Amino acid sequence: MRDLSNDEIDLTTLSAHESINFIPMSGKYVLVRRVLLGAIALSLWVLWAFAAFGPWPMDIIAPSILNIAFTIPCLASLSLVYAIFADPRKGYALREHDLSYRSGLFFLHTLTQPLTRIQHVEINRGPLQRRYGLAELRAYSAGGQASTFAIPGLSHRDARQLREFIVAHKTSH
Amino acid sequence: MDDQNNIAQDANSPTIHAGKQQGPWLKLPPIALAYFALAVVKNFAGQLEMLIPLVFAGYSIAKNNITAFFVLSMLLMCITMVYSVLNFIAYRYRLSDQSIEIRSGVIQKSQINLPFERIQNIKLVQPIYYRWTGYCCMEFDTAGSAKNEASIVAIKLTSAEQFKQRIMTNAPTQKSADAAAPKSTDAERLLIKRKLYDLILHGLTNNRIWIFLGAAAPFYNGIGTYIASVLSRWGIDLSQINLKTQSDFSVTLTVLTLIVLILLLVALLSIISAIITHYDFTLEKVSARYVRRSGLFTKREVSMPLRRLQLTLYQQDWLDLVLKRVNIVFQQNANVGGEISNTNLSQKILVPSITYDEADLLIEDAMPNVNLRHNHYKHVSRRLIAKLWLQFWLPFSIMISVGTYLLAKSLLLSIIMLVCASLLGSLAAILSWYRWGYYEDAQYVCFRRGFLGRDFGCFLHYKVQQVQLHETWLMKRHKLCSLSFVLASQTIKVPYIPITAARKMINRSLGQVEHSGQSWM
Known part of the structure; x- marks a missing residue:
């Protein structure tokens, strides 16, 4: 898949942007996010229920505050539902000269980053990602911090291979 | 190239010593004393928290004992002078044919050795106290640290x-870029010169009041009392105005009268600020x-080296459209060495209030064959009108009408306001849609946008990051999308275009970025 060819390419036969095949994120990433978001939502519900029906007189916490606080576990549950549907649709694709990332459920975003414009790459791993062998790849271009190209939910092995490919591409071009 | 020639020529000049060996250490002319004195004062003023108790102390001393105050201020001046001397x-500093070395500092000594090829940009700054001496201050921009400027x-x-x-001829990257550039001549060619009249127009059409107000912030109190005194001289006493009687x-x-006065004042300040920044523009x-x-x-x-030009903007506010003037902005990469540079103003060139013909010539020089104003721009989808209206103008109208109802308690009035505001909103949305246009050819991507005014912009395909x-x-159902091009100076978003057109533009840009091998800077 990742051989370093540098052949002459005819611009008319270039594979078009519309025909990119996206590879879905690692299954572990989808699962970890579901469990994590589910746990957060559940614990928020438990907290709220404890505050609302706890063993104390009813007037210690004003009902209006409880009503407002009700939105917090609701939002957490919504983000869980969103993740359940949106995460499997995330995907990335590596072509010979660029890297693409697709995400979103209602608002679909497809970003394409040419490899020659990448200034440096880094791999980010939080504690959970380290525990489950996941990694996030970040590629910085001259477009500034706001347009950092980030692919979350790669397996650590894939992320390292991607980084090596990008670095090799930079030195060979 | 013609290094040998240059060196031979330079050997005749008094301050530049070329050759393989290092030149002697050079000292500064006496006028530089003014620079150092001012630097000390600036440094002092920069530490405000230290300054405030000092000012208070000085004030209380001056109140009680004017001689002591005098002696103290003389002492301070002496310290400043001695330190600057x-x-x-x-x-x-000394120059060789490879690098420049600068030694400076009394208490904290520093030595900078700057190889020529690391110099990105050279600025010649001439402060007002150098104006009549023929001297200037030469600042070197290096990629990387913005603070440690030599x-x-x-x-x-x-x-x-x-x-x-x-x-510039020594730097290797520059050499190759110059060789590639078609119109590479060493002679300086004057492209545009601005007269005072143009700057007055620029001040009028581009409200620069905010820049001016920011700079004048320390004097607000004084200005307020001054305005009140001027008004009272004209027979207007602010404290006497009683709305009921x-x-x-x-x-x-x-x-x-007050509104007109304020508008006049704003225009005047704006003109002054335009003249201060753009006086004697070349x-x-x-x-x-x-x-x-x-x-x-x-x-x-x-x-700005032309190879570093990222985006050219052709800006016209509504007043510019009336007066038939154009502002042109050349943007170079805003971030040097990975981080966005905070000296953003020095990263772009604004050419103030030029005529259509001058603008066309200038654009033709910077971006040959672009034909910015007369391209056949394609309109974006009409659904943009609905989107702008629903997203912005409808909530805005509802807010206005609710506000009216709460203030006036009249249902009829609030309904009238709702209808008027939403009608105006529709007009505004239609106008924004009408301005939006895009165009691409083998070399350039161009766009047109605006509302009351009008902007054109254009960039080379291969500059895309x-x-x-x-x-x-919903857009997908109608085969529409919004397309963003991230450039090194800013991101350009073209909304609501057919997906086929967007794909075509993407394929062309990516193809040029990935296969032309041309660098973006």
Whole structure:
């Protein structure tokens, strides 16, 4: 898949942007996010229920505050539902000269980053990602911090291979 | 190239010593004392928290004992002078054919060794106290640290120009870029010059009041009392105005007068600020780079190699459209060395209030064959009108009408306001849609946008850093999308275009970025 060819390419036969095949994120990433978001939502519900029906007189916490606080576990549950549907649709694709990332459920975003414009790459791993062998790849271009190209939910092995490919591409071009 | 020639020529000039060996250490001319003295004062003023108790102490001393105050201030001045003289004596620099070395500092000594190829940009700044001496301050931009800037504090303008020429021809990247550029001549070619009249127009059409207000912030209190005193001289006493006793007519008249006065004042300040920044504006082309010089008090020079130009904007506010004037902005990469540079102003060149013909010539020079104004721009989808209306103008109208109801308690009035505001909103949305247009050819991507005014913009396909395609499911159903081009200076988003057109543009840009091998800077 990742051989370093540098052949002459005819611009008319270039594979078009519309025909990119996206590879879905690692299954572990989808699962970890579901469990994590589910746990957060559940614990928020438990907290709220404890505050609302706890063993104390009813007037210690004003009902209006409880009503407002009700939105917090609701939002957490919504983000869980969103993740359940949106995460499997995330995907990335590596072509010979660029890297693409697709995400979103209602608002679909497809970003394409040419490899020659990448200034440096880094791999980010939080504690959970380290525990489950996941990694996030970040590629910085001259477009500034706001347009950092980030692919979350790669397996650590894939992320390292991607980084090596990008670095090799930079030195060979 | 013609290094040998340059060196031979430079050997004749008094300040530049070329050759394989190092030149001798050079000292500064006496005028540099003024620079150092001012630097000490600036440094002092920069530490405000230290300054405030000092001012209070000085004030209380002056109140009780004027001699002590006098002696103390003399002492302070002496310290300043001695320190600047020491700084002046300690400062020296030398040039070789490869690098420049600068030694400076009395207490904290520093030595900078700057190889020519690391110099990204050279600025010649001429503060007002250098104006009549023919000296200038030469600042070197290096990629990377913005703080640790090297500068030759005072150097003859002619020597500086020569020296700059030599560094530019020495730098290896510059050499290849120059060789590739089609119109590479060493002679300076004047492209645009601005007269006072143009600057007055620029001040009128581009409200620069906010820049001015920011700079004038320390004097607000004084300005307020001054305005009140001027008004009272004209028979308007702010504290005497009592809305209940005056007739409606006179109240209206007073308010109108005040509004007109304020508008006049704003326009005047804006013009003054335009003149201060753009006085004696010249734009020159020196061997494939643009050099801008302007300034009333401090003459500033910004230079931009054409290869670093990312985006050209052709801006017209509604008043510019009436007066048939254009502002052109050349943007170079905003971030040097990975981080966004905070000296954003020096990263772009603004050419103020030029005529259509001048603008066409200038654009043709910077981006050949682009034909910015007369391209056949394709309109974006009409659904943009609905989107703008629903997203912005409808909530805005509802807010207005609710506000009216709460204030006036009249249902009829609030309904009238709702209808009027939403009608105006629709007009505004239609106008924004009408302005939006896009165009691409084999070389360039161009766009047109605006509302009351009008902007054109254009960039080369291969300058693109990243492309982004945005769709909502509703847009997807109508085969539409929004397309963002991330450039090194800013991101351009073209909304609501057919997906086929977007794909075509993406494929072309990516193809050029990935296969032309042309660098973006």
